[in-house]
Amino acid sequence: MATGNPNLPTLTPINGVKIATVSAGIKTPGRRDIVVFELSENSTVAGVFTKNRFCAAPVTLSKKHLSETTAKYLVVNTGNANAGTGEQGMSDAVATCETVANTFGVEANQVLPFSTGVIGEHLPMERLLSAIPQTKDALIEDGWVDAASGIMTTDSRPKGASVSFDFNGQTITLTGISKGAGMIKPNMATMLGYVATDAAIEQNLLQALLTETATNSFNRITVDSDTSTNDSCILIATGKSGVVIRSAQDELYSVFKQKLQELMILLAQAIIRDGEGATKFVTIQVENAVSQQEALEVAFTVAHSPLVKTALFASDPNWGRILAAVGRADIAEFDLNKLEIYLDDVCIVRDGGRASDYTEEAGQAVMNQEDILIRINMASGSASETVWTSDLSHDYVTINAEYRT
Amino acid sequence: MATGNPNLPTLTPINGVKIATVSAGIKTPGRRDIVVFELSENSTVAGVFTKNRFCAAPVTLSKKHLSETTAKYLVVNTGNANAGTGEQGMSDAVATCETVANTFGVEANQVLPFSTGVIGEHLPMERLLSAIPQTKDALIEDGWVDAASGIMTTDSRPKGASVSFDFNGQTITLTGISKGAGMIKPNMATMLGYVATDAAIEQNLLQALLTETATNSFNRITVDSDTSTNDSCILIATGKSGVVIRSAQDELYSVFKQKLQELMILLAQAIIRDGEGATKFVTIQVENAVSQQEALEVAFTVAHSPLVKTALFASDPNWGRILAAVGRADIAEFDLNKLEIYLDDVCIVRDGGRASDYTEEAGQAVMNQEDILIRINMASGSASETVWTSDLSHDYVTINAEYRT
Numbered sequence: 001m002a003t004g005n006p007n008l009p010t011l012t013p014i015n016g017v018k019i020a021t022v023s024a025g026i027k028t029p030g031r032r033d034i035v036v037f038e039l040s041e042n043s044t045v046a047g048v049f050t051k052n053r054f055c056a057a058p059v060t061l062s063k064k065h066l067s068e069t070t071a072k073y074l075v076v077n078t079g080n081a082n083a084g085t086g087e088q089g090m091s092d093a094v095a096t097c098e099t100v101a102n103t104f105g106v107e108a109n110q111v112l113p114f115s116t117g118v119i120g121e122h123l124p125m126e127r128l129l130s131a132i133p134q135t136k137d138a139l140i141e142d143g144w145v146d147a148a149s150g151i152m153t154t155d156s157r158p159k160g161a162s163v164s165f166d167f168n169g170q171t172i173t174l175t176g177i178s179k180g181a182g183m184i185k186p187n188m189a190t191m192l193g194y195v196a197t198d199a200a201i202e203q204n205l206l207q208a209l210l211t212e213t214a215t216n217s218f219n220r221i222t223v224d225s226d227t228s229t230n231d232s233c234i235l236i237a238t239g240k241s242g243v244v245i246r247s248a249q250d251e252l253y254s255v256f257k258q259k260l261q262e263l264m265i266l267l268a269q270a271i272i273r274d275g276e277g278a279t280k281f282v283t284i285q286v287e288n289a290v291s292q293q294e295a296l297e298v299a300f301t302v303a304h305s306p307l308v309k310t311a312l313f314a315s316d317p318n319w320g321r322i323l324a325a326v327g328r329a330d331i332a333e334f335d336l337n338k339l340e341i342y343l344d345d346v347c348i349v350r351d352g353g354r355a356s357d358y359t360e361e362a363g364q365a366v367m368n369q370e371d372i373l374i375r376i377n378m379a380s381g382s383a384s385e386t387v388w389t390s391d392l393s394h395d396y397v398t399i400n401a402e403y404r405t
Numbered sequence: 406m407a408t409g410n411p412n413l414p415t416l417t418p419i420n421g422v423k424i425a426t427v428s429a430g431i432k433t434p435g436r437r438d439i440v441v442f443e444l445s446e447n448s449t450v451a452g453v454f455t456k457n458r459f460c461a462a463p464v465t466l467s468k469k470h471l472s473e474t475t476a477k478y479l480v481v482n483t484g485n486a487n488a489g490t491g492e493q494g495m496s497d498a499v500a501t502c503e504t505v506a507n508t509f510g511v512e513a514n515q516v517l518p519f520s521t522g523v524i525g526e527h528l529p530m531e532r533l534l535s536a537i538p539q540t541k542d543a544l545i546e547d548g549w550v551d552a553a554s555g556i557m558t559t560d561s562r563p564k565g566a567s568v569s570f571d572f573n574g575q576t577i578t579l580t581g582i583s584k585g586a587g588m589i590k591p592n593m594a595t596m597l598g599y600v601a602t603d604a605a606i607e608q609n610l611l612q613a614l615l616t617e618t619a620t621n622s623f624n625r626i627t628v629d630s631d632t633s634t635n636d637s638c639i640l641i642a643t644g645k646s647g648v649v650i651r652s653a654q655d656e657l658y659s660v661f662k663q664k665l666q667e668l669m670i671l672l673a674q675a676i677i678r679d680g681e682g683a684t685k686f687v688t689i690q691v692e693n694a695v696s697q698q699e700a701l702e703v704a705f706t707v708a709h710s711p712l713v714k715t716a717l718f719a720s721d722p723n724w725g726r727i728l729a730a731v732g733r734a735d736i737a738e739f740d741l742n743k744l745e746i747y748l749d750d751v752c753i754v755r756d757g758g759r760a761s762d763y764t765e766e767a768g769q770a771v772m773n774q775e776d777i778l779i780r781i782n783m784a785s786g787s788a789s790e791t792v793w794t795s796d797l798s799h800d801y802v803t804i805n806a807e808y809r810t
């Protein structure tokens with residue numbers, strides 16, 4: 001199951017980025033499962049990575065390489081996460097980078113490795129390493145659509161988006177792809193995101209942009225509260241448009257950040273729309289909280305509640321479950337009697353109980369929709385946060401209970 | 406679904422406690438849905454209650470009455486939780502206490518009210534109040550079995566246990582009942598527990614005993630991480646055995662506390678064994694953590710992980726999911742390479758990855774059992790904690806998605 005538009009929009013090539021998608025047959029013979037990104041001279045690269053302590057070998061190595069020098073190549077394999085693989089896992093990740101480096105004539109630490117797929121099995125290195133040289137002749141500018149498919153694991157559809165905008169007569173373009181259908185795909189791990197722009201942005205500024213926009217996108221989605229060993233998101237700026245974003249004080253910086261944020265949210269939401277067993281796309285908006293932290297705590301408590309999620313699956317306007325989830329959120333005291341909860345524009349809770357003007361018909365009409373907004377007015381401050389989630393369906397249980405059989 | 410022995414053990418009457426179970430037809434005509442406990446003169450009473458901010462009117466009133474005087478009567482109704490019912494809910498709870506008080510000739514604040522059932526609907530006061538006088542002639546000493554059924558909502562079976570022990574030639578008996586099949590039964594709310602002993606224990610000491618033993622029993626179980634608006638547990642000491650527990654320094658205090666703890670754990674585990682859709686009974690034991698708090702955080706993160714719970718449902722020894730859940734627990738840094746995870750006695754994780762001597766057959770053999778122990782050795786301190794949970798099955802989704810239809 002999945003929600004929303006299943007079709008990939010047009011993905012505009014980014015000048016300065018070439019992509020090759022080839023087959024190493026890592027898990028499925030003939031499947032195109034290796035993606036290599038080549039970045040033009042003077043590109044800058046920023047990254048954010050999983051906070052799970054058991055991060056996979058390629059995550060550890062990507063972080064190390066990013067801290068040492070500027071990346072020239074990214075190499076991604078699907079079918080095997082190279083996670084929980086101990087010392088050999090690290091050797092395999094190093095060998096992968098060395099092979100990419102030898103193929104293209106760069107240093108090994110100019111290559112960032114990424115893996116996604118089964119946890120706890122060693123990479124089939126012979127097949128993997130012998131496929132890498134094929135990427136050299138396969139590099140194309142218009143390679144984003146193939147790459148979006150090339151990084152999929154249990155995703156039911158490729159995910160990507162492009163945004164272009166003009167600023168003082170110059171055009172800036174951003175294109176990105178993402179993958180993931182749960183925050184963790186247990187044996188089939190990972191959320192991945194790759195975004196590139198043709199603007200020129202120095203590395204520290206680029207990292208700040210990525211950190212901020214990832215916080216408000218990939219860190220605001222949840223399918224099942226589990227996080228993966230391999231989650232990574234990379235932002236590349238090639239500078240090939242000639243447009244330079246020099247500082248956070250530039251007017252262009254704000255405009256660019258807004259466009260990047262929109263794109264990142266689209267890529268993050270695409271993961272929720274393709275969430276495991278998802279039949280609903282749910283926005284949880286907490287308003288007028290004392291702090292961002294409290295707003296997030298309330299939003300995620302509601303988003304993670306199995307009882308709220310099964311009610312959403314059933315299209316059941318079960319306001320008692322939402323009220324109870326808010327009530328157990330780990331936040332300071334607040335005035336229960338001022339709290340309001342809405343399904344879209346229908347007020348379901350007011351004055352500490354079911355809103356007096358609420359009707360089951362009005363609540364049911366909202367719940368019957370595929371896209372649902374749960375809006376919670378804490379009436380205690382001025383902080384707001386939004387998270388996105390999916391419902392908990394029979395298909396979720398089926399997918400995760402029967403995954404290895 | 407449910408796990409373990411479905412039969413209620415023998416429940417020994419407690420001298421000084423009489424119980425009546427009658428029918429008010431609150432939700433189902435003819436169903437015995439009102440339970441009244443009568444406590445003998447000089448009994449002491451302690452209580453612990455839900456921390457959910459949206460606590461129901463009867464919870465608020467029980468806490469108030471307990472703080473004002475010693476309770477002589479408890480009145481419990483099933484079928485309607487009187488939660489999310491605003492000011493009228495409080496008036497209804499007060500009227501219920503007044504009717505019990507008038508029936509038995511005590512003050513209204515000597516009555517503790519409890520409700521469980523549908524949230525957000527007003528109590529059918531006419532039926533409820535007219536049934537209460539019938540309890541006067543129905544009071545019996547051997548009423549625990551009827552009461553265990555009388556407080557059920559969606560429970561598939563009544564829950565109770567008794568413990569007796571001798572100390573210096575005197576016999577002390579404890580008997581308790583509990584109900585609940587999820588931490589919250591959204592529209593059908595609540596975990597309830599009522600335990601009584603014939604020992605004499607003054608109120609402050611009794612409250613300390615209840616708080617400590619509830620922490621290690623009812624606060625260590627989770628079906629789905631949701632807590633209810635109505636959760637309550639009451640401990641009664643009638644003193645009718647003539648045995649007095651005077652202080653925490655008494656040798657008898659330690660012995661009694663251990664027996665009470667065992668009983669409370671049985672009552673709590675019975676809720677997990679009857680958990681919504683439960684096909685597995687899972688003990689999660691975290692050892693050698695830096696603090697109790699860290700041990701609990703790790704244990705509950707694993708217990709709440711939908712991916713771990715669906716793997717348990719599938720009898721899938723999916724060590725990667727357990728490892729990833731430990732890895733995302735919100736605790737301080739620890740040495741991943743020293744961490745060990747066991748399924749019963751089978752080591753599945755060691756040296757930062759799958760244990761080298763692990764075999765799928767050995768893991769599968771444990772997972773095929775109905776009762777499963779997940780033991781996590783943090784190797785970083787000396788604190789241990791144990792929690793109990795159930796799996797996440799299709800029946801859980803069915804029960805919670807189709808509850809109101």
